[in-house]
Amino acid sequence: MDxxxxxxxxxxxxxxxxxxxxxxxPDYQRYLEHMRRHHPDQQPMSEKEFHRWATDEKYGGKGIRRCC
Structure with missing residues (x-):
């Protein structure tokens, strides 16, 4: 858009x-910007990998836990 x-x-x-x-x-575009600025020598995760990582970080590595 312009x-x-x-x-x-x-x-x-x-x-x-x-x-x-x-x-x-999680904001994948923000992650990519961070990687580009601070870790240019490292390959960033794919968007799918990033969201899996963010979910694991948020819920303790066991996916979404629900009470019911």
Missing amino acids: GWLARCLRPFKAVADYLNAIAGV
Whole structure:
């Protein structure tokens, strides 16, 4: 998206990013940016690997545990 539509949607994206961060939703693009800046010599995980890693980190490596 470019132009006026992107500018109009920017505040909504910022709010969505903020809410996702509060809820603990992993951000793959942010991870890629981090890897590019801080670990350029390492191969980043694929998006699927990244989300599996984030889920394992959040739920103790055993996937999603539910009470019912």
